[in-house]
Amino acid sequence: MHKAKVAIFISGGGTNMAALLYASLLDGAPFDVVLVASNNADAGGLEIAAAEGIPTFVHSHKGHSREDHDAAMEAALVKANADYLVLAGYMRILSDEFVKRWEGRILNIHPSLLPKYKGLDTHKRAIDAGDSHGGASVHIVTPELDAGEVLAQVRVAIRDDETPESLADRVKFAEHQLYPRAVADYVSRGYDADYLYERVRKLALALPETHARDSHGSPGFRVGTEKSGKFFAHFNNQHHGQEHIAVLVKTSGMDELLDLVEGQPDVYFKPAYYGASGWIGLILNRPGVDWDHVSEWLERSWRSVAPARLTRLMDAADEF
Numbered sequence: 001m002h003k004a005k006v007a008i009f010i011s012g013g014g015t016n017m018a019a020l021l022y023a024s025l026l027d028g029a030p031f032d033v034v035l036v037a038s039n040n041a042d043a044g045g046l047e048i049a050a051a052e053g054i055p056t057f058v059h060s061h062k063g064h065s066r067e068d069h070d071a072a073m074e075a076a077l078v079k080a081n082a083d084y085l086v087l088a089g090y091m092r093i094l095s096d097e098f099v100k101r102w103e104g105r106i107l108n109i110h111p112s113l114l115p116k117y118k119g120l121d122t123h124k125r126a127i128d129a130g131d132s133h134g135g136a137s138v139h140i141v142t143p144e145l146d147a148g149e150v151l152a153q154v155r156v157a158i159r160d161d162e163t164p165e166s167l168a169d170r171v172k173f174a175e176h177q178l179y180p181r182a183v184a185d186y187v188s189r190g191y192d193a194d195y196l197y198e199r200v201r202k203l204a205l206a207l208p209e210t211h212a213r214d215s216h217g218s219p220g221f222r223v224g225t226e227k228s229g230k231f232f233a234h235f236n237n238q239h240h241g242q243e244h245i246a247v248l249v250k251t252s253g254m255d256e257l258l259d260l261v262e263g264q265p266d267v268y269f270k271p272a273y274y275g276a277s278g279w280i281g282l283i284l285n286r287p288g289v290d291w292d293h294v295s296e297w298l299e300r301s302w303r304s305v306a307p308a309r310l311t312r313l314m315d316a317a318d319e320f
């Protein structure tokens with residue numbers, strides 16, 4: 001099984017980090033913790049990580065610009081060979097450039113039911129508003145604070161005599177269940193055929209005049225009418241015994257196909273049968289798939305078979 005390498009940044013007690021770390025030690029866990037790093041040398045979680053033999057790294061933010069501090073933390077991430085960065089009570093805002101470089105690979109846990117109560121004092125704000133529940137959310141980190149896609153949430157009841165402290169304690173119990181599950185699901189989804197198919201389907205059907213149609217037992221996508229449409233993509237889930245989950249798209253011919261397969265064998269392969277007529281396999285079950293690249297290939301393949309009246313429309317749209 002593929003195991004994702006996860007680095008965790010903490011600033012404080014690190015109880016969420018500990019929940020993630022011990023979840024990663026269970027049989028069948030889809031991720032390993034390869035680094036625990038902090039901006040605070042006193043962060044309690046550092047000792048827990050060290051006790052389990054996990055590499056730790058500390059770099060105080062004091063006396064450094066945000067960019068310089070981030071650069072030191074990022075260097076530790078790169079050195080640890082991390083695929084993902086998981087923030088667990090890391091009380092620093094990451095610079096936009098850092099977040100962009102790690103786009104889609106940073107998760108955070110926030111102690112509220114987002115989109116409610118971004119920022120600080122979340123428990124007090126939920127109690128003061130008279131909410132029936134507080135809770136926690138796991139979300140993808142984007143440059144805008146606490147605003148990325150929410151992946152999972154857990155609700156925690158607010159009692160009549162609730163204080164921010166008592167609610168914070170119970171939310172943490174809930175977080176310890178939520179975070180390991182959400183991280184496991186997220187790092188696994190790039191290997192999940194249903195998830196990958198859904199992404200390809202969305203991109204393929206966003207192109208003009210397209211529809212889905214099975215071909216030889218695998219899903220495919222065609223452009224043109226239901227009657228006379230032409231295939232521009234096929235989705236393969238470990239077809240003919242190969243290990244790849246892939247989308248097949250049309251190259252300009254065998255020269256280009258062989259060049260790509262030889263030059264980037266971790267990205268491309270020559271599929272059985274289809275390869276002979278210039279279809280190339282774009283491997284999707286691998287780390288760091290660039291979905292803009294997949295989208296460009298789909299459009300190119302679509303263009304190669306779409307009727308001229310549709311490609312002309314596309315060209316006109318591209319000019320704006």
Ligand code: GAR
Nearest residue numbers: 012013014015016017089109110111
């Ligand atoms: C957690 O409750 C987490 O949701 C919160 O800090 C706590 C860290 O506890 N995070 C934020 O407020 C982020 N803005 P821990 O160090 O014991 O895991």
